[in-house]
Amino acid sequence: MTHHQFLQQAIQLAVDNVKNNQGGPFGAIVVKDGEVIGRGVNTVTNHHDPTAHAEIQAIRDACNYLQHFQLDDCIIYTSCEPCPMCFGAIYWARPKKVYFACTKYEAAEAGFDDQFIYDELDLPYNKRQIFMEKLNDDEKLAPFHTWMNAIERIEY
Ligand SMILES: [Zn+2]
Numbered sequence: 001m002t003h004h005q006f007l008q009q010a011i012q013l014a015v016d017n018v019k020n021n022q023g024g025p026f027g028a029i030v031v032k033d034g035e036v037i038g039r040g041v042n043t044v045t046n047h048h049d050p051t052a053h054a055e056i057q058a059i060r061d062a063c064n065y066l067q068h069f070q071l072d073d074c075i076i077y078t079s080c081e082p083c084p085m086c087f088g089a090i091y092w093a094r095p096k097k098v099y100f101a102c103t104k105y106e107a108a109e110a111g112f113d114d115q116f117i118y119d120e121l122d123l124p125y126n127k128r129q130i131f132m133e134k135l136n137d138d139e140k141l142a143p144f145h146t147w148m149n150a151i152e153r154i155e156y
Contacts, residue, residue, distance in 0.1 A: 001031075001034060003075075003077070003099055006029060006031055006036075006075070006077045006099070007077045007079075007099055007100075007101055009027075009029050009036070009077065010027045010028050010029050010054075010077045010078050010079045010101070011027065011079045011101055012027070013027025013028070013029070013039060013040075013041050013054070013079070014026050014027035014041065014042075014054070014079040014080075015027075016041075017041040017042060017043075017054075021046075022041060022042075022043055022046050023041060023042040023043040023044050023045050023046050023047075023052070024042035024044060024045070024112070025042070025079070025110070026041065026042040026053060026054040026055075026078070026079055026080055027039075027040070027041050027042075027054050027078070027079045028040045028041075028054040028055045028057070028058040028076060028077065028078035028079065029058055029076070029077050029078075030058050030059065030061070030062035030071060030074050030075070030076055030077075030095070031074065031075045031076075031077065032062075032066075032071075032073060032074045032075075033073075037061075037062045037065045037066065037074070038058045038059065038060075038061035038062025038063075038064075038065060039057075039058055039061055040053075040054045040055060040056065040057025040058030040059070040060070040061055041054050041057060042054050042057075043057065051085065053083060053085065053086050054078060054079065054086075055076065055078050055082050055086035055089060055090060056085070056086055056089050058076065058078075059071065059076075059089055059090070059093045062074060063093070069093075069156060070093060070094045070156070071093045071094060071095040072094070072096075073095075073096055074093075074095040074096065075095060075096060075097045075098070075099065076090060076095050076097070076098045076099070077098075077099050077100075078098065078099075078100045078101070079100070079101050079102060080100060080101060080102040080103075080104070080106070080107050080112075081100045081102065081103050081104045081107065082098070082100065083104075083112075083114040083117070084114060084117045084118060084121075085117075116129070
């Protein structure tokens, strides 16, 4: 299978997802050693889950298959350039490569514009669309201290 053929599988998942009325026009697969080990489609509306983007779903599927929290030596093929959320998820999953078909600009033309999220990252807290404020608490570092002192922690 070529990169192009794997990418076509992701695109077909996206098309079928719309035809089956499952969610948005996005599909992704995860490939390891030439084998598809994870698939995902957008099910945001159907599953009432704003995080159910195709790439996230494919990463969860592949990690469940591998029984591991990282996609070592894996390649993600996605029908569209990842949104900021999926971009972050991909970096946490650590595949070796990502191939995508549509750009974020083509997605924007279809009504899926995520530029505002990129813009938000650069804004100070008080200028963001969603109110965000740091609150002080004496116990704020307790989770980190507990983590650093935990004997059986799994580093990632
Ligand atoms: Zn996404």
